[in-house]
Amino acid sequence: MAAVLETKALHKNFGGLTATNNVTFALPAGARHALIGPNGAGKTTFVNLLSGVLTPTSGTVYLDGTDVTRWPAHRRADAGLARTFQINQLFADFTPLETIVLAISQAKGLATRFLRPVGTDAGVVSAAADLLQRLTLADVMHARVGSLPYGKQRLLEIAIAIASEPKVLLLDEPAAGVPESEREQILDVVAALPGEMALVLIEHDMDLVFRFAKSLTVLVNGGVLVEGSPGEIVNDPRVRQVYLGELHVEGFSQPHAGGALG
Amino acid sequence: MLLRRQFLGVCAGVALSFGLSGLALAEDTVKIGLILPMTGPSASTGREIEAAIKLYMQQNGDKVAGKKIEVITRDDTGQADITKRLAQELVVNEKVAVIAGFGLTPLALAAGPIATQAKVPAVIMAAGTSMIVEQSPFFVRTSFTLPQNTTPMAEWAAKNGIKKVVTLVSDYGPGIDAEKAFKEKFTADGGQVLDSLRAPLRNPEFAPFLQKAKDLKPDALFLFVPSGQGASLMKQVAERQFKEAGIQVIGTGDVLDDEQLNAMGDVVLGMITSMDYSAAHDSPENKKYVAEFEKANPGMRPNFMSVGGYDGIALIYKALEKTGGDTTGTKLIEAMKGMAWTSPRGPISIDPDTRDIVQNVYIRKAEKVNGQIYNVEFATVPNVKDPLHGKK
């Protein structure tokens, strides 16, 4: 089937060292894909190359079949590629409602309007309100984002990304740093994302990965080590080898993940 | 609602601070609006003039023709638009009979339209560009014009075996006036101006210009910079060793401003300048003036700016006497035209046609007089009118 997001021989060097090494990768529509690898495997660099925060040293990125390698981030976003960040990137002085209204207006090409105040477009506002409702942010929609608890901010981070109803969504460790109590909420949100939206999940947390991903890519030293279904991956000796060190550190503690390995 | 009260408070405060100044003025007082640079680079001008006016008023009392004279001083901060506003407010709110002062040409020019519209005489006590007085029929000048002071210098140079000259002036109205006047007279008298250099008004480095002048190997270097910059210029002149290279340094008296002359040090000795006033001018009037000025303002030496102010207020006094206290602008101006008297700088008069000052210009040499440096006058060109008026 046609890939919504695709890369060919993607390379990125910082000075001497290679952060992304000849990565060729294709993401079919509606995919549930996970990108894993030990620390410093170049996961975040790869995501930044996809979203346009960085431009590759060589290689190409295709979005819906068109070459977007030289496109700036905002153009890719308009073309339907959204992302969340490992570290929250929010507008601290906005309210969640303002944030989402802006995101939607931008997606609908209404953000260049002036003279009429924000909020006069009923369609946009109600859409925003619904989205916040879905992400259990309705009760704080008028609070200052900077004053929200971390878990709520993390949800908002996702909300902004999906507000534009993107074709592809890159989730960079969505649950990172979220207290256990609020973690489930986020996982549910991720699970409930519309099926036609292609997802790429960058995660350390194997539990989350195996709960969610239909296919995986393992990155090591910036290059693809192996791709395949969760089953194949956990039984792949190379992966085990690479992860052995990691396993104890990250402690594949979750029982069923352990089971999956065993 | 505290905020409302607060806000109203602010408004009230603002309204107050803007004040409804200039209320009813008593019939028998004549107000004079003095607009001077009291701050910024030309602050010394303002201070000299203010001091001179204070001196005149304590010498001659504050009553003329039965009217009490009240001087209102305002700081123009050396900015033209501020000057314009101050002039306007003095006329409209304070109902002044005369505005005076104006340290720099653009400031005077800014106030011109006001004087014309309101028919209020404006006495220029410092600004020296020739064309100012032509901008309004209510301008009168008691300072000097640069062409007036420059032409005699050119004449003297031509007479005293100087054939080739390089001119270096500040790049603004007065400087260009001086440059033009010198070139015109000097070439007319058979001399040759090798090059005319203009240094930016705010310029920390004269070196390149001076070096260029020196490399052209003239007989003399003619200088003009506004008073205040003279010191730094002369130091760099000395550093370039024009004297040693056999180049005579000449200029207008602005460069060797009496106020700073001593501080400039021996490097200035021997420089020839032309000016309408020197603190060393040898006359009883001036001896008295200098003595009392220095007594009233310790550590300050009266310079050409101060006499501009001194004679300016004198002119206003005399005009009021003549009109018998009538403060109608047109009458005052008429009274001022042709007025003639002996000032500390010598005999002066107001040209009835141009309303510009007619005065002697003296050629002076910087010399040490009992330990102090003075511009000692050694030649006089009597009754010089501004040469540019009536031209162009």
Add this chain to the structure above:
Amino acid sequence: MTSLAAGARVATADPGAHLVAKARWRWPEFLLWLFAIALIWLAPSRYLLFNEIAILALLALSIDLVLGFSGIVTLGQGAFYGLGAYTAGLMAKHGIGTFPWSDPLLGLLGAGLVAGFVGFLSSFLVLRGSDLTRLMVTLGVALIVQELGNKLDWITGGADGLQGVMPAPLLGLFDFDIFGRTAYLYSLSVLFVLFLLARALVNSPSGLSLRAIKGNVIRARAIGIPVERRLVVIYTIGAAYAGIAGALLAQTTQFVSLDVLSFEKSADALLIVVFGGVGTLYGALVGSIAFKAMYDVLASATPEYWSFWLGLALVLLVLFARGGIIGLLTALRDRLDRARSARA
């Protein structure tokens, strides 16, 4: 977290209304403008000062648009102010009598266009690099324009200033009188109109996207906002505003001097915005009133050392009251609100 609770309550009602409410006019705003108009009768002897304030406020407003709503630190707004002043001045001077050219409103337009155009060009320099680079570029451009103003003296009158600026009567009806009545009314109305536009702009979606850029560029890009383009637009608008302020000055004082291009002008205006409160629009207005009032009081006391008090105020402001006057007022209001809701 009372505000949260309140938020929730409204939210369930109608979130849109809650957003629109932010753009609603509040009574202090009316009060301020009424006060400005009332001054015509309150203090007829100070029109000239008020006129200066209105013009200064417009210049400050132009800086607030650039600085407060898109975070560009500029030290060079004076360049556009001066360009506007000279454009309008020259139009009024050389078009004396002839209707179209010396017409004040047309002068405003011309000034706005010229300044805006130069602003548009220089905006591409401003986009590059860090705050420091922006600081330098804005300053550098201003200095070059100033040097030009000085050198092109056959056009600008150089250091002597531009003489004989005689704008035609306003709307062909009102002459610029010596008391400055026309001048003040004129400047005030222009300020008001442009202020309304600015107010609408910052409350609109585009305004929101600008604030977003100031708030977090990475995220702004990630949701598809073309950051560079937006900055170019707002910088150009700011320049045009400054140009119109300059035009007002030239027409109402009927004179242009090199001072309009001086660094001090840019600095003063920047300070005014900060005094008033950055990113509030009203900061520009309140700031310029406070600034001139302060000047009237302090400078008349000790003209020489006015800049000392100015500097001191600035240092204290940075250290203790970043929000400026508006910031203090709103803080006060919030405290009151909290007190009230606590009582409730």
Add this chain to the structure above:
Amino acid sequence: MLTILFDGIAYGLLLFILAVGLSITLGLMNFINLAHGAFAMAGGYITVIMVHRFGISFFWSLPAAFIITAVLGAFLERTLYVQLYDKSHLDQVLFSLGLIFMSVAAVDYFMGANQQIVNLPPSLDGRLQFFGASIGYYRLFVIILCSLLTIGLQLVLTKTRFGSRLRASVDDQRVARGLGIDVSRIFALTFAMGSGLAGLGGALGAPFFNIDPTFPLKFMIYFLIVIAVGGTTTITGPFFSALLLGVADVAGKYYVPAIGGFIIYTIMVAVLIFRPQGLFGRVTGR
């Protein structure tokens, strides 16, 4: 024209000594201190007072200017500046502008608004002839002194422990902190040194451009240009840019007086367009 070249170099070196402190502190703490010129002015006035009020030799006034301004700098850094490192650039700009205004007014109050004149000791008057060029002894003195200072500075930065720590901190503060370097102490020292050098520069410069209260404003732009062109990551950058500017400025005014004023600004803007990180600065991750 050799003389012009010499004048230009003298001017450039002076600019470097004046600006280098600003460049280092900017590179180190990313702190925009527009008030740097105020320290230079302080140095200048110290010289004026010592030489003319108390008749102390010009030569002694130089180290005095350095030490006093350095102490002053250290004091202000500890008391005021330290509170602004975490603040926005806008705040830093406004704050230092405030300091400028205060210093200008204060100096006006104590010393008066008119230009102060420093007369050189006779041993530095006069000129030296060679190869048809004639150089003022004083300019020669400035050139030699500034060159020595520059070399000394370079040695301090490259050879001493302090220098290496400083460079480490400039390169990457977090790493430096990680290595247990007390960055804030390093910075205080650097700031003091920078202010001191500015003061010395002011003292050296006083005889050329006689100083007045507006000095910090007049020269702010020159400093900024030196840094904009030279970048803030090294001291060689500002060094060459200062030389370049000095020569370009002087030569420009000599050969094409008409446009002399534009040259430096044009250089600056051009550099900022094509190399925002400065002509000699290297591209840094930050």
